[in-house]
Structure formats: structure tokens, C-alpha cells
Amino acid sequence: MLSCLNFPYYHLVFDDTQTRWTYRIDAVLGIVLEKNKENIDIVEFISLEKAKAIALNDAGLENADMKIVFTKEELNRNQGTPCYLLEFYTSKYQYYYKIDAKTGSILDGGHYILLTNAKKIAINDA
Incomplete structure (x- = not known):
């Protein structure tokens, strides 16, 4: 894990009903710097x-x-x-x-x- 990012990067978070993904992508080189995948607790939402x-x-x-x-x-x-x-x-x-x-x-x-x-x-x- 990168402790201190002193260069431009994109922080992306997206999810579906069961999983959330978090990415840090180097904005210059386009490489994945960091990624995380976590399960989301299934919670009932109102409609x-x-x-x-x-x-x-x-x-x-x-x-x-x-x-x-x-x-x-x-x-x-x-x-x-x-x-x-x-x-x-x-x-x-x-x-x-x-x-x-x-x-x-x-x-x-x-x-x-x-x-x-x-x-x-x-x-x-x-």
C-alpha cells in the first residue's frame, strides 16, 4: 500500500450489490498503483x-x-x-x-x- 502519493492519480470507487472495488490509477503512466476489493454487507434498502x-x-x-x-x-x-x-x-x-x-x-x-x-x-x- 502506498503511504503517501505525491503525484497525480485517479481514485476510483465502484460497486455492485455484493462487492466494492477501490483503485488508484497513475494519471501519467496509466498503471494500477493500488486496488482493494471488499464484500458489501447485503442491506435492504427502501425502494x-x-x-x-x-x-x-x-x-x-x-x-x-x-x-x-x-x-x-x-x-x-x-x-x-x-x-x-x-x-x-x-x-x-x-x-x-x-x-x-x-x-x-x-x-x-x-x-x-x-x-x-x-x-x-x-x-x-x-
């Missing part, structure tokens, strides 16, 4: 549909008749707690949520006005 329902419920949109468009639906397992990263919008707001994939807890979330609405506010104020 993407359940995560979306949690976010919509928190946003007060679970029974909304308006159009809701999801622009990001991602299961992120690279940084600590596995979580769903969700982004969606309605005609009034854009929403973002980070949902714990194991428990369904909301780790982060909120909304902001759309750019078109911000432009209208600026024009009306000018």
Missing part, C-alpha cells in the same frame, strides 16, 4: 418509489393534482450513509431531498422558487 413518496409527502404534494417532474433520482452509496438524492419540480417550486436508503429518514430537503419566477420578481421590481 426508489418509497423514497419518492416520502419526499412528496414531506413537501405536501402526496395528493397533488399538479404536474410533478423528477429530474434526479439517484441512489448514492459512496459517502457514508446510503441515500437517495431526489430533485423534482412543480409549476411553482423546485425541491431537493436526501432520503436515508435504509430507514427512509429525511436527511436533508427543501425547496426554492423557479428561475422563471425569480425573473418575474426582478422585472416587476425594476
Whole structure:
């Protein structure tokens, strides 16, 4: 194992349902400097549909008749707690949520006005 890397390299991490691979690749020579393979504990995650329902419920949109468009639906397992990263919008707001994939807890979330609405506010104020 390399204790101190003082030259450019790529750090790559990828996984499937059972194994996670970690690589360090020399960015100049293209050789493998370090690699690691570890088994991942098989953990049951809530479904993407359940995560979306949690976010919509928190946003007060679970029974909304308006159009809701999801622009990001991602299961992120690279940084600590596995979580769903969700982004969606309605005609009034854009929403973002980070949902714990194991428990369904909301780790982060909120909304902001759309750019078109911000432009209208600026024009009306000018």
C-alpha cells in the first residue's frame, strides 16, 4: 500500500450489490498503483418509489393534482450513509431531498422558487 502519493492519480470507487472495488490509477503512466476489493454487507434498502413518496409527502404534494417532474433520482452509496438524492419540480417550486436508503429518514430537503419566477420578481421590481 502506498503511504503517501505525491503525484497525480485517479481514485476510483465502484460497486455492485455484493462487492466494492477501490483503485488508484497513475494519471501519467496509466498503471494500477493500488486496488482493494471488499464484500458489501447485503442491506435492504427502501425502494426508489418509497423514497419518492416520502419526499412528496414531506413537501405536501402526496395528493397533488399538479404536474410533478423528477429530474434526479439517484441512489448514492459512496459517502457514508446510503441515500437517495431526489430533485423534482412543480409549476411553482423546485425541491431537493436526501432520503436515508435504509430507514427512509429525511436527511436533508427543501425547496426554492423557479428561475422563471425569480425573473418575474426582478422585472416587476425594476
